[in-house]
Amino acid sequence: MYDSEFCCPDATVGNRSARLTFTPSSVLYWLTLALLGQNRWRSSSPAASQRLIDVMPGIVFQADGDVNWSMRYLSAGCLPLTGYQPAELLSPDSTVSYNTITHPDDLPQVLKSIQRATESGQAYEVEYRIHTRSGEEKWVWEKGAAVVGDQGTVVGLEGFITDITPLKQSEAALRQVEQALEAREDLLELVLDSxxxxxxxxxxxxxxxxxxxxxxxxxxxxxxxxxxxxxxxxxxxxxxxxxxxxxxxxxxxxxxxxxxxxxxxxxxxxxxxxxxxxxxxxxxxxxxxxxxxxxxxxxxITRQIADQQTLKRREQVLATLAEIQRQLLAWQWSWQERPITQIFAALGEISGASRVYYYELQGGYAPQGGYELQGNPSSRSLSLVQRVE
Missing domain, CATH: 3.30.450.20 (PAS domain)
Incomplete structure (x- = not known):
């Protein structure tokens, strides 16, 4: 849509001056009004005006002011849009009319929109479906305005109808794409939240x-x-x-x-x-x-860090205890002294071992208190064995 606007002093809708937005659709509409009304067209060649009406991409129409706004004029654009000659839809003897080819689900709303607009003195704009002679369904855009008689009453309508089926198809395709994108976004959100x-x-x-x-x-x-x-x-x-x-x-x-x-x-x-x-x-x-x-x-990883720190401290303690035990076993002890057995028992408890065995392999002596003598009696060494049960 263009940003510029202009005021058309000759265009009146219900005897009111209208300010127009300059768009292709509005140009066609107001050109239609100009061509239909002699007071809006100052041409010395009516034939030229008719040729211009006939080549417009849609139907230039005039309708009576009855309840159903029955058509009384349809331009040559009626045939390519509907498949019907204008006379077929205008003849009182015909079984079809423009209202009958309008989709029955859309016709009531179209008539209500026209009625509201004419009562308020405004131009109207509606979109609806029609069925062509071949049975094809088309979307059309219609814009019109009331024709006001000398007594100030509405005596009819005049306006323009054009095919917007490609636009509607594009909108439907766009909605499908949007729905597909929304579905993909929903799936992606589900994956991320999982x-x-x-x-x-x-x-x-x-x-x-x-x-x-x-x-x-x-x-x-x-x-x-x-x-x-x-x-x-x-x-x-x-x-x-x-x-x-x-x-x-x-x-x-x-x-x-x-x-x-x-x-x-x-x-x-x-x-x-x-x-x-x-x-x-x-x-x-x-x-x-x-x-x-x-x-x-x-x-x-707070728990993992804490566990690693705890494990590291335990490993340091065990390494220290093992070194203490090694140093103690390397010394010469009198195994008959009870404090020695208590020291090794305490070390075993601190280090997590269920028992601590120590041996003096000199002279085949085995300490009392449940400790056993193992190894080669001829060797002179001390050893510490830990067993976790």
């Missing part, structure tokens, strides 16, 4: 374009849609320092155009306690390879 790890993506300016349900929940949002258009500063569960850190890491990935995989980063947990995440960021590129954003996913 991923247990939080996932989000941003544009090159750092604004969120979307996320899955896991990320929305982790950030304290009601739904993934709540994040669109926001930044890290808008996330309720990120501190200012964390928001600045994450934004900087995202920008670095986009600037370098390189993935940053499995980075261990601190992140506050929903309960406010410090935690850790395994985070991977990848640059998003368009068809030309230009970086247009960043995709990020992470996994909470």
């Amino acid at each position: 991923i247990p790890q939080p996932l989000f993506w941003k544009d090159s300016q750092g604004y969120y374009l979307g996320c899955n349900q896991a990320f929305a929940k982790a950030m304290g949002l009601a739904a993934p849609a709540d994040i669109v258009g926001g930044t890290d500063d808008d996330l309720p569960r990120l501190s200012a320092e964390e928001a600045a850190y994450h934004s900087a890491r995202d920008r670095l990935v986009m600037t370098l155009g390189m993935a940053d995989l499995h980075a261990i980063e601190p992140q506050t947990q929903p309960d406010g306690q410090p935690g850790w995440v395994d985070c991977s960021r990848l640059p998003m590129r368009d068809a030309q390879g230009t970086v247009i954003g960043v995709l990020c996913t992470f996994e909470d």
Whole structure:
């Protein structure tokens, strides 16, 4: 539609001056009114006017002011649009008329629209279906206005009808494409929400374009849609320092155009306690390879980190105890002294062993208290055996 508008002083609708928007449809309509009314056309050649009417892409019409707005004039464009000659639809002896070829589901609404427009003194515009002679269904666009008589009463209609079937078919095809895209978006959303790890993506300016349900929940949002258009500063569960850190890491990935995989980063947990995440960021590129954003996913590994730290401390304790035991066994002891057996029993309990066996292989002596003598009596050594039951 063109932006320019003009005022047509000769065009009157119900005796009111109309301000027109300059579009191809309105040009055809107002040209139709000009050609139909002698007071709107100052041509010295009626034949030229008729030729112009006949070549217009549609039907120029005039209708009576009866209840059904019965047609009394149809231009030559009637044949290519409907398959009927104008006379066939205008003859009182004919079994068909323009109203009868109008789709029965649409005709009542068309008549009501015309009635409302004429009562308010406005032009009307309607879209409806017709059935052609061949049985084909077509969509048409009709625009018209009331013809006002000398007494100020509506005596009829005049206007223009044109075929908009290709437009309707394009609209239907567009709706199918939109529905298919919506179905794909719904499927993609279902897939993303099925991923247990939080996932989000941003544009090159750092604004969120979307996320899955896991990320929305982790950030304290009601739904993934709540994040669109926001930044890290808008996330309720990120501190200012964390928001600045994450934004900087995202920008670095986009600037370098390189993935940053499995980075261990601190992140506050929903309960406010410090935690850790395994985070991977990848640059998003368009068809030309230009970086247009960043995709990020992470996994909470706070428990794993805690378990690793606990295991490491236990390994350090066990290594220390093993070294103490080795040093003790390397010394010369009087195995008859009870404190020695108590020391080894305590070491076994601390290290997690169910029993600690120690042996003095000198002179075939086996300590009392349930400890056994093993090994070659001729060898002179001490050994520690741990068995976990």
